[in-house]
Amino acid sequence: MKTVTARAFSNIAFIKYWGNTDDQLRLPVNSSLSMNLDGIYTETSVRWDEALASDELTLNNEQASGASLNRVVAHLDSIRQRANIQTYAQVLSSNNFPTGAGIASSASAFAALTLAATQAAGLDLNKHELSTLARIGSGSASRSIPAGFVEWHKGESHDESYAESIAAPDYWDLVDVIAIVNSGHKAVGSREGHHSANTSDLQGARVAGAAQRLEICKKALLERDFATFAEVVEHDSNLMHAVMMTSRPPLFYWLPPTLAIMEQVRLWREVGLHVCYTLDAGPNVHCLCLAQDADEVKAGLAKLTGVEQVRSAIPGGAAHVISVSEG
Numbered sequence: 001m002k003t004v005t006a007r008a009f010s011n012i013a014f015i016k017y018w019g020n021t022d023d024q025l026r027l028p029v030n031s032s033l034s035m036n037l038d039g040i041y042t043e044t045s046v047r048w049d050e051a052l053a054s055d056e057l058t059l060n061n062e063q064a065s066g067a068s069l070n071r072v073v074a075h076l077d078s079i080r081q082r083a084n085i086q087t088y089a090q091v092l093s094s095n096n097f098p099t100g101a102g103i104a105s106s107a108s109a110f111a112a113l114t115l116a117a118t119q120a121a122g123l124d125l126n127k128h129e130l131s132t133l134a135r136i137g138s139g140s141a142s143r144s145i146p147a148g149f150v151e152w153h154k155g156e157s158h159d160e161s162y163a164e165s166i167a168a169p170d171y172w173d174l175v176d177v178i179a180i181v182n183s184g185h186k187a188v189g190s191r192e193g194h195h196s197a198n199t200s201d202l203q204g205a206r207v208a209g210a211a212q213r214l215e216i217c218k219k220a221l222l223e224r225d226f227a228t229f230a231e232v233v234e235h236d237s238n239l240m241h242a243v244m245m246t247s248r249p250p251l252f253y254w255l256p257p258t259l260a261i262m263e264q265v266r267l268w269r270e271v272g273l274h275v276c277y278t279l280d281a282g283p284n285v286h287c288l289c290l291a292q293d294a295d296e297v298k299a300g301l302a303k304l305t306g307v308e309q310v311r312s313a314i315p316g317g318a319a320h321v322i323s324v325s326e327g
């Protein structure tokens with residue numbers, strides 16, 4: 001028996017994923033684009049053990065049960081099927097960022113779990129297949145498998161829906177400066193959110209323009225054209241939040257400081273800082289900026305009312321194995 005430990009970084013989407021065409025397979029309604037976040041990661045060890053009567057999960061040093069265990073068991077089922085094994089697994093997983101710090105962990109968690117569990121089962125899968133498998137656990141996890149700047153092709157089937165790197169981490173000196181305004185758990189998670197996306201009259205319009213926005217964003221990224229990048233990234237985030245707010249029941253993720261930060265970011269850009277905002281399914285604001293302006297953005301954010309904490313990350317690498325031990 002061997003224990004494999006893998007590490008995967010979280011990621012932030014520039015062009016968002018919101019809504020599925022197939023909830024079971026997690027096939028998204030649109031393709032998305034993201035950047036891995038260096039230094040913000042999950043580390044997961046997996047050992048398949050003939051002696052176990054069920055899967056066991058330890059999350060941040062605590063025995064897990066209920067919903068988080070069930071979600072991991074369901075993911076291990078997919079891996080058992082792929083590896084053609086019946087054995088149960090012992091899984092130890094921890095985030096290097098405080099749980100509840102308001103930074104999404106499902107992307108890094110399911111990417112690390114997929115890599116560790118497949119390797120421990122003796123499978124040596126390529127990035128394409130790892131990405132499709134990680135996607136089953138959490139859509140955005142597909143994007144935490146490859147390195148740097150990543151595109152997730154929506155695809156029409158399990159095999160076609162995968163993420164690949166479009167540029168290495170050092171391609172562009174971007175920094176994600178995260179203003180944490182609420183470290184509590186989000187009221188409605190993204191899983192339920194994807195279900196309700198279609199109840200918004202605006203989802204059709206958001207999805208209709210998504211492919212074009214992705215092309216504009218990708219070109220801006222590859223040409224390191226910050227002005228175009230900033231405009232399309234903010235617009236795409238606003239569109240997703242407009243869908244959230246107009247879903248039934250509505251999902252309002254913003255808190256008062258969220259809006260104040262968005263406004264401040266826009267003002268900073270007007271006076272010459274290279275910075276723009278994007279938000280996930282929560283109130284924290286990801287301020288994407290050029291490295292040359294990162295210190296100023298960090299200092300400015302720390303002074304704003306309602307900002308509890310500021311973290312930052314440069315583009316991160318691919319999910320990778322950090323240790324393999326026998327026994």
Ligand code: PMV
Nearest residue numbers: 013016017139140190280281
């Ligand atoms: O992978 P999920 O189910 O956590 O969905 C992620 C959804 C957003 O973070 C809001 C957008 C995205 O593309 O990451």
